[in-house]
Amino acid sequence: MQKPNLYKSYIVFSERCRLKDITVTSPDVVVLKRNELLSAVKTEMGISSELLSVEEVDEIYVGLLDCAHVGRAVKQMHIDSIRARM
Numbered sequence: 001m002q003k004p005n006l007y008k009s010y011i012v013f014s015e016r017c018r019l020k021d022i023t024v025t026s027p028d029v030v031v032l033k034r035n036e037l038l039s040a041v042k043t044e045m046g047i048s049s050e051l052l053s054v055e056e057v058d059e060i061y062v063g064l065l066d067c068a069h070v071g072r073a074v075k076q077m078h079i080d081s082i083r084a085r086m
Contacts, residue, residue, distance in 0.1 A: 006048065006051075009026075010040070012034050014034055
């Protein structure tokens with residue numbers, strides 16, 4: 001899949017999170033809360049002149065599926081590692 005200008009990274013947090021002092025310097029990275037995601041994606045789709053095919057979307061979905069469903073222990077390790085850096 002050779003469409004590098006088409007991809008954006010969305011870092012999505014729940015509405016319960018408090019985002020503080022986040023600086024993003026890349027135009028291809030968006031940090032937001034879950035309730036803002038649909039609007040942001042729709043806006044980006046309206047700007048972009050290039051779209052992914054259904055097959056390409058399915059391929060990406062399958063590739064990300066395992067990353068989206070992690071257990072409570074993995075989530076807690078992630079939270080603990082972030083807190084340790086603060």
